[in-house]
Amino acid sequence: ETGVTQTPRHLVMGMTNKKSLKCEQHLGHNAMYWYKQSAKKPLELMFVYNFKEQTENNSVPSRFSPECPNSSHLFLHLHTLQPEDSALYLCASSQPRGTSDQETQYFGPGTRLLVL
Amino acid sequence: AQKITQTQPGMFVQEKEAVTLDCTYDTSDQSYGLFWYKQPSSGEMIFLIYQGSYDEQNATEGRYSLNFQKARKSANLVISASQLGDSAMYFCAMRESGGNEKLTFGTGTRLTIIP
Numbered sequence: 001e002t003g004v005t006q007t008p009r010h011l012v013m014g015m016t017n018k019k020s021l022k023c024e025q026h027l028g029h030n031a032m033y034w035y036k037q038s039a040k041k042p043l044e045l046m047f048v049y050n051f052k053e054q055t056e057n058n059s060v061p062s063r064f065s066p067e068c069p070n071s072s073h074l075f076l077h078l079h080t081l082q083p084e085d086s087a088l089y090l091c092a093s094s095q096p097r098g099t100s101d102q103e104t105q106y107f108g109p110g111t112r113l114l115v116l
Numbered sequence: 117a118q119k120i121t122q123t124q125p126g127m128f129v130q131e132k133e134a135v136t137l138d139c140t141y142d143t144s145d146q147s148y149g150l151f152w153y154k155q156p157s158s159g160e161m162i163f164l165i166y167q168g169s170y171d172e173q174n175a176t177e178g179r180y181s182l183n184f185q186k187a188r189k190s191a192n193l194v195i196s197a198s199q200l201g202d203s204a205m206y207f208c209a210m211r212e213s214g215g216n217e218k219l220t221f222g223t224g225t226r227l228t229i230i231p
Contacts, residue, residue, distance in 0.1 A: 042120070043161075043207070043221040056218065088159055103211070104151065105219060107161035 003027050004108035006091050012114045013081065021076040021111045023091030031096045032074040033105060034066060037088040049074060050096045081115045088112050119143065120208050120222035128228045129198050136183070137193040137225050139208030145169075147213040150191040152182065155205040155224070164206075167191055195227075203229045 004025045013019050025032065034046040048056035049068040063085075065077040074091055092105040121140045129135040141150065152164040167175045167182045175182040183192040195202055208222045 042223050045218050104163050104166060106163060110159040
């Protein structure tokens, strides 16, 4: 199993649809993250979960709803999105802060989302 | 002010040559970490190398090395003996102390290796 997997890899949805992105990590980590990567912009952190608890919400609109049922799985539920939400959504995992000096975040391959 | 600055939007390098990708950062923290990631066209962000602010030696990982100049707040990535597979976007990122896990990324450099 590769370290961090994401499904689907590509998603096209209308503004009235509801869809979910899934992330799974097989690295034994306890921190998971959602990032958004838009064209010509730096990666933007959206949410952070530590031991299944949300520890950061980076002023993300409520049309994005994260869920972390356990330390290995992270979901991003999408509803009534806007065309400007089209982007690459990346999931990452790491050991939680304070467990090591490095705490490198390992990323999945991302979901390319297009909102029509 | 930007926390991570990558001034080279794109670079073209001949295969087998060495290449340096620039990164400067801005922080008032004494403890921080610097990361480089590679993003091929497939989209996945691949971790390359890490440098801690207290590390006295420059980090190295195979063909990758990090030229860390703390006083100048720079953390340039050096790739030796470049290969065609090195063509990708490269991102510099920083994690500051302060109780959160946030990584701040630069805008990236698109590296193209020419055969």
